[in-house]
Amino acid sequence: QVQLVESGGGLVQAGGSLRLSCAASGRTFSGYVMGWFRQAPGKEREFVGGITWSGDSVYNADSVKGRFTISRDNAKNTVYLQMNSLKPEDTAVYYCAVDQLPLRLWPTAKNNRIRYWGQGTQVTVSS
Secondary structure: OOOEEEEEOEEEEEEOOEEEEEEEEEOOOOEEEEEEEEOOOOOOOOEEOOOOOOOOEEEEEEOOOOOOEEEEHHOOOOOEEEEEOOOOOHHEEEEEEEOOOOOOHHHHOOOOOOOOEEOOEEEEEEE
């Protein structure tokens, strides 16, 4: 079965950095988009960023531009989210996701348009 295993979350002070990883397994993911969502208490789910299989297209949300970097290692079926200059408002549960849906449709996609999801990892940024 397909599994997406996330790691790298934790507690960090404002201005610090964390690197999240998400390793996918259970099938061939050639051509799939990989990305990250987050959900904070009392807020709607937010698409943080995504990257195409070839890496030729990358998306990141306005709220994290200049601070977060998404990348992938296809040999490991792994997507990363490097988070720098963290702010308290970045506190959320972060979920990785994988699907064939074109990246341009991810910012507005409903949950049921994305097939595979990780278990979520907590990121807490203290002020």
